[in-house]
């Protein structure tokens with residue numbers, strides 16, 4: 001079974017790699033400007049182990065209940081774990097133990113809580129601000145994320161927080177609002193937000209955007225990181 005699964009994952013990874021390379025070429029970008037993060041949610045630790053053997057170095061999860069035991073089983077592997085789901089403050093203590101990067105920061109309370117845990121565990125946590133392009137000022141998106149106009153204040157808070165490193169921005173293409181069905185426009189808007197952020201925080205140059213269905217649009221817009229689940233691991237058995 002392991003050999004069959006390994007071959008499947010290897011084929012899928014090769015196909016995704018071809019897509020990323022083609023999208024970089026079409027955009028006039030170097031292949032090494034884009035990092036693949038494989039979203040392993042709902043799939044077992046055995047798959048994570050195979051992916052690491054196949055050369056994957058970045059994996060992402062969106063639920064702490066699933067991610068914590070999986071990361072513990074895979075603690076010997078040379079992987080960076082990205083947390084990409086909506087994060088409750090009562091899960092921060094657990095997430096801060098295994099995550100190298102939290103991509104879903106969308107409110108000040110989370111900054112305070114993450115900073116406290118990072119200091120306590122003496123780890124530095126990379127932080128991305130999740131932007132909800134469907135959220136009005138003062139609101140949050142359906143899939144998490146903060147309204148664009150709250151990015152500067154969150155950026156200041158992260159940059160000033162002990163144990164946290166402000167690395168950039170992240171988005172999930174919205175299903176509703178003016179950007180629904182317009183992935184390229186959504187990712188271009190995220191790039192504008194990234195440009196504004198870099199004016200005051202030049203090192204915060206990560207732009208995490210694009211999933212299995214729209215990674216080409218994200219790369220065309222300028223994404224530095226794509227988060228790919230289904231195209232590598234297969235269609236998830238349940239919503240995750």
Ligand SMILES: *Cc1c(COP(=O)(O)O)cnc(C)c1O
Pocket residue numbers: 039041062084085172210211212213227228229230231240
């Ligand atoms: C599940 C998920 C992905 C990957 O989605 P696919 O369509 O399976 O590639 C990317 N980003 C986030 C935040 C996710 O929750």
